[in-house]
Amino acid sequence: MQRYKIDDMSCGHCVGTIEKAIRAIDPAAEVEANLGxxxxxxxxxxxxxxxxxxxxxxGYDSLPL
Structure with a gap:
């Protein structure tokens, strides 16, 4: 399991864009985003x-956790 901090993630559209970006490199990836x-x-x-x-x-800077 990989975890990332993405400070620019602020809405459902952001979550969708992030999920799409990750699934573009691995269609079988499981992605769970927490806006809070x-x-x-x-x-x-x-x-x-x-x-x-x-x-x-x-368009998102991320910090691996």
Whole structure:
């Protein structure tokens, strides 16, 4: 399980964009976003560096936790 802090995540649209970015690199990924804590949990076989790059390409800076 990978976890990321995404301070710019503020609404449902953000969550959808983040989920789409992660599923673009791993269609089978399980993504759970929490707007209250601004954290995203990802169950994926993709390397965390690849996930961070996908999030950045979608417009979100992330900090692995």
């Amino acid at each position: 804590t601004k954290e995203v949990r990802v169950e994926t076989t993709a390397d965390s560096g690849v996930v961070v790059q996908a999030l950045k390409a979608a």
